[in-house]
Amino acid sequence: MSELITADLVDLDLSADTKEAAARSLAERMVAAGRVTDLDGFLADVAAREEQMPTGLDGGIGIPHCRSAHVTEPTLAFGRSAARIDFGAADGPADLIFLIAAPAGADSDHLTILSSLARQLMNADFTDALRSADRPEQAAALIRGEERSAPAAEGTGAAGTGAERSGGERPAATGEPAATAEHAAAEPAAAGPAAAEAAASEPVAPFRIVAVTSCPTGIAHTYMAAESLENAGREAGVELVVETQGSAGFDKLPAATIAAADAVIFAHDVEVRDKARFAGKPTVDVGVKAGINRPAELIAEARGKAARGEIGAPADGAAGGSAPMDEDGPAGDGFGTRLRKWLMTGVSYMVPFVAAGGLLIALAFAIGGYEIASAKSVADHFVWAESSSWAALLFQIGSAAFTFLVPVLAGYIAYGMADRPGLVPGFVGGYIATTIKAGFLGGLVAGLIAGAVVMGIQRFKVPAALRGIMPVVVIPLISSAIVGFLMFVVIGKPIASAQEAMTDWLNGLSGANAIGLGVLLGLMMCFDLGGPVNKVAYAFATGGIAVSDPSTGSLKIMAAVMAAGMVPPLALALATTVRGRLFTKTERENGKAAWVLGASFITEGAIPFAAADPLRVIPSSMVGGAVTGALSMAFDCTLRAPHGGIFVVPLIGQPFLYLLAIVAGTVVSAGLVVFLKGLRKTAEAEGTGQAGGKAAPGGATEDESKVAVAA
Numbered sequence: 001m002s003e004l005i006t007a008d009l010v011d012l013d014l015s016a017d018t019k020e021a022a023a024r025s026l027a028e029r030m031v032a033a034g035r036v037t038d039l040d041g042f043l044a045d046v047a048a049r050e051e052q053m054p055t056g057l058d059g060g061i062g063i064p065h066c067r068s069a070h071v072t073e074p075t076l077a078f079g080r081s082a083a084r085i086d087f088g089a090a091d092g093p094a095d096l097i098f099l100i101a102a103p104a105g106a107d108s109d110h111l112t113i114l115s116s117l118a119r120q121l122m123n124a125d126f127t128d129a130l131r132s133a134d135r136p137e138q139a140a141a142l143i144r145g146e147e148r149s150a151p152a153a154e155g156t157g158a159a160g161t162g163a164e165r166s167g168g169e170r171p172a173a174t175g176e177p178a179a180t181a182e183h184a185a186a187e188p189a190a191a192g193p194a195a196a197e198a199a200a201s202e203p204v205a206p207f208r209i210v211a212v213t214s215c216p217t218g219i220a221h222t223y224m225a226a227e228s229l230e231n232a233g234r235e236a237g238v239e240l241v242v243e244t245q246g247s248a249g250f251d252k253l254p255a256a257t258i259a260a261a262d263a264v265i266f267a268h269d270v271e272v273r274d275k276a277r278f279a280g281k282p283t284v285d286v287g288v289k290a291g292i293n294r295p296a297e298l299i300a301e302a303r304g305k306a307a308r309g310e311i312g313a314p315a316d317g318a319a320g321g322s323a324p325m326d327e328d329g330p331a332g333d334g335f336g337t338r339l340r341k342w343l344m345t346g347v348s349y350m351v352p353f354v355a356a357g358g359l360l361i362a363l364a365f366a367i368g369g370y371e372i373a374s375a376k377s378v379a380d381h382f383v384w385a386e387s388s389s390w391a392a393l394l395f396q397i398g399s400a401a402f403t404f405l406v407p408v409l410a411g412y413i414a415y416g417m418a419d420r421p422g423l424v425p426g427f428v429g430g431y432i433a434t435t436i437k438a439g440f441l442g443g444l445v446a447g448l449i450a451g452a453v454v455m456g457i458q459r460f461k462v463p464a465a466l467r468g469i470m471p472v473v474v475i476p477l478i479s480s481a482i483v484g485f486l487m488f489v490v491i492g493k494p495i496a497s498a499q500e501a502m503t504d505w506l507n508g509l510s511g512a513n514a515i516g517l518g519v520l521l522g523l524m525m526c527f528d529l530g531g532p533v534n535k536v537a538y539a540f541a542t543g544g545i546a547v548s549d550p551s552t553g554s555l556k557i558m559a560a561v562m563a564a565g566m567v568p569p570l571a572l573a574l575a576t577t578v579r580g581r582l583f584t585k586t587e588r589e590n591g592k593a594a595w596v597l598g599a600s601f602i603t604e605g606a607i608p609f610a611a612a613d614p615l616r617v618i619p620s621s622m623v624g625g626a627v628t629g630a631l632s633m634a635f636d637c638t639l640r641a642p643h644g645g646i647f648v649v650p651l652i653g654q655p656f657l658y659l660l661a662i663v664a665g666t667v668v669s670a671g672l673v674v675f676l677k678g679l680r681k682t683a684e685a686e687g688t689g690q691a692g693g694k695a696a697p698g699g700a701t702e703d704e705s706k707v708a709v710a711a
Helices: 019-032 039-052 108-120 124-132 136-144 157-165 178-191 193-201 221-236 255-260 288-293 295-308 335-368 370-374 387-402 405-418 420-435 439-458 470-490 492-507 511-527 532-545 552-578 585-599 603-612 614-634 645-651 655-685 702-710
Strands: 065-068 075-085 094-103 208-214 239-244 263-268 283-286
Touching: 019 039, 019 075, 019 094, 039 065, 039 585, 039 603, 075 124, 075 136, 094 124, 108 221, 124 136, 208 221, 208 255, 208 288, 221 239, 221 263, 221 288, 221 295, 263 288, 263 295, 283 288, 283 295, 288 295, 335 370, 335 387, 335 405, 335 439, 335 532, 335 645, 370 387, 405 420, 405 439, 420 439, 420 470, 420 492, 439 470, 439 492, 439 532, 470 492, 511 532, 511 552, 511 614, 532 552, 552 585, 552 603, 552 614, 552 645, 552 655, 585 603, 585 645, 603 614, 614 655, 645 655
Parallel strands: 065 094, 208 239, 208 263, 263 283
Antiparallel strands: 075 094
């Protein structure tokens, strides 16, 4: 196994002035060492990870990191910047920068070394030694653990944590620092022998916390949060044990340890695995950076919740996650951001039902015509040799899938707000919305009400004896009754009227109004290429067709949304074909794949291009998407399937005009990309671009690369 870092991977005089330039400078050393095969591809992966969450830490540390298929073995490059570089930490820019690179299938030995480094970063002696190192060889040895500062060698600070977690003895029985324990022992002795004897015979049980930490890559933040929480626990006199769910795998906490815990802390940015183990405990649920930056506050919050009898009811999650994992306490997301996340949680679970049901219904219409909707139930009449029977079968299966759309939407909106206890009232409210014809809007409102009701119930202090039945009996019972009453008696009918009015408005769209809506939807689909804005437009379209008999206006919107979403990858594929010299070798290879991705309505196929050059790619994509959306609406194209790209064109109303709209938008976008990149190329040739910084592949300058990371 090669060394994680060598002197060649250390730069003690890092001259970069932005985090992108710093990552590039250190990554170039990895390429020179043969540990990274594709510089631009690797940097795109680093940028994608940075987009998920800033990698700056308090104390002047930046840790850009990622998993990448372009990395041959786990590697670390270290840079020290006198000018300091902003990595998004709350306390200011960083002077110590660690670029961590792990292969997509890294082995556990290497990842264990990386996790040990992440823990060491919480040790002030370690970082001070790196700041005073005067030779690359010395810095590399410090990072490898071959050379230690005096305090670290004596076992203080974070270095001792691993021993403690492996079964070593804590400084004191309560988890307190040794000095604090000695002081506590001295007080009863000073008060007299009787007091000392009484104190010794009646030991006070320490407060116990179990915690779980995890982050998207499972390399750095996971272990740094664990180290920070453990240190804060010792200082607070709390017995705190952490389960790190990182890239090197994880060992589950013993069931007895969890059962004995007084509270739980989740510091995570990906769903906690086997979350149901912690059900019924007072729970603090925050992002992983909160575990690093304010562990003492989290411990105090956990103790407060336990004292008040507040409980959480975590459950196993699924892809898509839920809002609690993204929260970072009072300083975290605002209500608008949390609301969007709750809604997107519901939409993410609903979309597979829409896709399956919509495609089955569209295929049924292609085989048996639109009159197949009135066919008899195939349970009573099915003839194997008749195509109409097969068409009826597909239609009725698709319709069955559609019946779950609104309940699933409402149920998982409530889940995003309140975890597992929100599912029952959410599904009940969503089903009621379908029975009173409140539709998609009714599902949205029912999910939000269900989540809010459950969150309100969870705030009540309950006796310890009742905590175990709260998530499975009391909360579902009370919340379902409240949500059902509100939906049936109070707000259901007004929502149904609003849904009917919206349907009538969509059916009445024509001329400039329809074209304007097409432009707006096209811009939204191409703004963030599969991100939240894109998903809002897609959810609006799929919500309109998520009924057995959608309106003509809803079918037009679905057609416009899918057409616009196909434009960005197709446009970039075309641009790399006609003007390949304007793109890097990696981008030209990505362009070949973009043909298929775009044709399949996978807008994310354009992300690698946008990450490298957002100032030219994103505006060009938005213009082309707007053109396609407007033309699709103007041509009165309709679509019953929520996905499929060109493969469902035979099921589209006005298919030839629909293809024309896609081609027009693709040509416009590709032309703009080529034009803008060509201008940059000309400026570089004339020497006018030198003032803006060194040109990066794809036409972006270092000054622009910060924007590239946000794309």
